[in-house]
Amino acid sequence: MPTLLSSMLLCTLFAWLLFGIVTAKSYRWVQPTLLNIDPDQASKLILGWLSLPPLGALITTAVMYSPDLTQWLVAGHCHNGSCQQHGPQSALAIWPTAILASWICLSIGRCLLRQWLSLRHLSAELSRAGRNAGAYVQLDDPQPAAFTLGWFNPKIFITTGMQSACSDQDIDCILAHERAHRDRLDNLRLLTAWLFTAPLPRSWSTAVLDDLRLSCEKASDLNAAQVSSRESVAAALIRIARLQRPASPAGSLAFAGTQTERRIRALLEEPVVALPNEYVFASVSTALLVILVIINPLHRAIEFLAQVGVLGS
Amino acid sequence: MTNKKGGSLSNTLPQLGELELAVMQALWARPEQSANSLLQALPQPRKCSLSTVQSTLERLHRKELVHRTKQGHAYVYSARLERSQLLGRLLGGVIRQLHTGSLDPILSSFVDFADRIDEDTLDRLDELLQKRKLERRVDN
Numbered sequence: 001m002p003t004l005l006s007s008m009l010l011c012t013l014f015a016w017l018l019f020g021i022v023t024a025k026s027y028r029w030v031q032p033t034l035l036n037i038d039p040d041q042a043s044k045l046i047l048g049w050l051s052l053p054p055l056g057a058l059i060t061t062a063v064m065y066s067p068d069l070t071q072w073l074v075a076g077h078c079h080n081g082s083c084q085q086h087g088p089q090s091a092l093a094i095w096p097t098a099i100l101a102s103w104i105c106l107s108i109g110r111c112l113l114r115q116w117l118s119l120r121h122l123s124a125e126l127s128r129a130g131r132n133a134g135a136y137v138q139l140d141d142p143q144p145a146a147f148t149l150g151w152f153n154p155k156i157f158i159t160t161g162m163q164s165a166c167s168d169q170d171i172d173c174i175l176a177h178e179r180a181h182r183d184r185l186d187n188l189r190l191l192t193a194w195l196f197t198a199p200l201p202r203s204w205s206t207a208v209l210d211d212l213r214l215s216c217e218k219a220s221d222l223n224a225a226q227v228s229s230r231e232s233v234a235a236a237l238i239r240i241a242r243l244q245r246p247a248s249p250a251g252s253l254a255f256a257g258t259q260t261e262r263r264i265r266a267l268l269e270e271p272v273v274a275l276p277n278e279y280v281f282a283s284v285s286t287a288l289l290v291i292l293v294i295i296n297p298l299h300r301a302i303e304f305l306a307q308v309g310v311l312g313s
Numbered sequence: 314m315t316n317k318k319g320g321s322l323s324n325t326l327p328q329l330g331e332l333e334l335a336v337m338q339a340l341w342a343r344p345e346q347s348a349n350s351l352l353q354a355l356p357q358p359r360k361c362s363l364s365t366v367q368s369t370l371e372r373l374h375r376k377e378l379v380h381r382t383k384q385g386h387a388y389v390y391s392a393r394l395e396r397s398q399l400l401g402r403l404l405g406g407v408i409r410q411l412h413t414g415s416l417d418p419i420l421s422s423f424v425d426f427a428d429r430i431d432e433d434t435l436d437r438l439d440e441l442l443q444k445r446k447l448e449r450r451v452d453n
Contacts, residue, residue: 119419122407128334129400141400143408146423159404174423181421191418209417216421231449234442238435240424245432258428264438268445 006094007087008061009101011302015057016199018298023052024204035211038274039218039266040184045280046212047189050196050205052287060291064088064299073295088302104199111198115191123149126157136175138163144243146174148181151188165243170236173224177233180223186216214259218266225267234267329378332361332369337399340379340392347387 030049034042063069065087076083126149130137136156139145144162148154156178163171181187193212197205224233241260329337339354340346346354348367355366370390373379378399381388394402411426 115418122403122419124331125329125334125403126400126407128331128338129396129403139400139404140397141404143401143404145404145408145426147407148421149419151419177423178421186421187419190421194418213417217425220421231442231446234438234445237424238439238442241428241430242432242435244424244426245430258425258430258434260424260428260430261434261438265441268438268441 002094003089004065004087006097007089008065010097011064011088011298012057012061013097013100013104013199014302015060015298016053019053019056020197020200020204023049023208024200027208031207031211033275034215036270036273038272039215039222041274043184043186043189043212043215043219045275045283046208046215047193047196048284050193050208050212053200054196056287056291059288060295060298063292064295070295070299073292074299075296088299088306108195108198112195119150123155127155130157135179144240146178146240148178148187151185151191154182154185154187156182162240162243166236166239169228169232170239173228173233173236174240176224176227177220180220181216184216184219184223186220189216210259214262217259217263221263221267222272230267234264237264237267329376330369332365333373333378336366336369336373337378337392337394338396340390341396344391345389346391347384347389349387351390 027049034046034049037045063073067085070085070087074085079086126139127137130139132138136158139157139159141159142161143159144165146156146158146162148156156175158171158174158178162174166174190209190213193205193209197209221233221237222230237260335355336351339351343354348363348370351370352361352363352366355361370379370381370388374381374390378393379390380393381390383389407420408426411420411422
């Protein structure tokens with residue numbers, strides 16, 4: 001039983017790594033489409049894309065170790081005279097797998113705990129130091145800032161500096177934008193994406209996480225535009241970007257093509273085009289088909305690696 | 314703001330627990346209070362023993378967030394930082410962390426503080442905005 005469990009775990013980790021490489025390398029092919037569709041739909045699809053390595057790995061393992069399914073998907077072969085359907089097993093992989101899995105779980109748990117403590121501490125301090133103004137917490141500070149903080153029950157914070165520097169219309173846009181973040185649970189969405197990519201090198205997922213954040217911002221901008229207009233939200237963004245420029249730390253460089261610029265251009269130039277459901281269905285079906293098709297080569301690859309000693313057999 | 318030795322106090326805010334914040338709030342509401350009167354001033358869910366309040370005040374004093382002067386047998390405490398100063402430091406900390414990206418999964422800002430957009434780009438976007446407004450007016 002420990003051999004089977006450690007082999008399944010090893011298979012999951014191996015598949016996670018493999019799918020992680022594939023999704024990281026192929027993202028540039030889907031990126032232009034994702035950035036040009038309805039941002040609300042894009043944020044869901046990007047999260048789906050990021051969930052492919054862990055979910056794909058779990059599905060692959062479940063299928064690979066299910067005798068009923070492997071008889072259709074894995075070419076028959078024998079080991080030491082036994083020709084029964086089987087999942088790849090490696091007796092000596094128990095300890096390396098246990099250590100690797102424990103290390104991954106511990107590092108994710110530690111990062112998550114640090115984020116949670118940071119959130120709890122910040123939320124408590126800001127809520128206590130600020131004044132509850134109903135829909136938001138008002139912070140009596142001259143620095144212009146407005147943000148939504150939290151995962152499950154996010155709170156909106158806005159400084160008096162922001163309120164005094166902006167018109168009523170700007171404040172309406174800002175509050176509508178932050179309310180959209182709160183209602184869409186965008187911080188929780190970003191946390192989930194961050195967890196999906198945590199065991200893989202950060203550089204593999206930087207572009208995808210940036211695009212997810214951009215899509216969440218664009219979706220919230222469009223929600224705010226329903227309260228006023230696209231031009232009003234763009235005007236508020238330009239005004240706040242100018243206000244926040246002096247807050248940049250010394251030595252930081254300014255450059256064009258930033259997320260703020262892309263958000264403003266999306267508001268002023270891009271129509272909202274939703275990807276037809278048929279495309280989404282076709283993409284999910286393709287992903288599942290790919291998983292089924294790679295079961296046989298993956299089974300053989302893991303057995304080969306176990307035989308040559310890379311995976312510990 | 315200077316410390317006892319005449320040097321300037323650090324701009325970074327030490328982490329404050331919930332009771333420490335509640336005590337600071339009580340001191341902002343009524344400056345110059347003893348531990349005993351602070352215990353009475355704390356809101357109902359925060360009720361705790363006198364020794365807990367005293368150790369909280371000791372911690373706040375070590376963090377240089379409260380002054381204390383001896384009156385008779387007891388210390389009288391007052392806040393060294395105004396509510397707005399504390400907020401300024403808190404927000405300063407938040408903005409610094411936003412620049413490093415360490416708050417990414419927990420906070421969404423209206424305009425990303427880490428975004429370094431230059432003035433020329435903002436001017437160009439402003440021109441584009443004016444053009445769109447004009448087009449909309451003509452359409453209407």
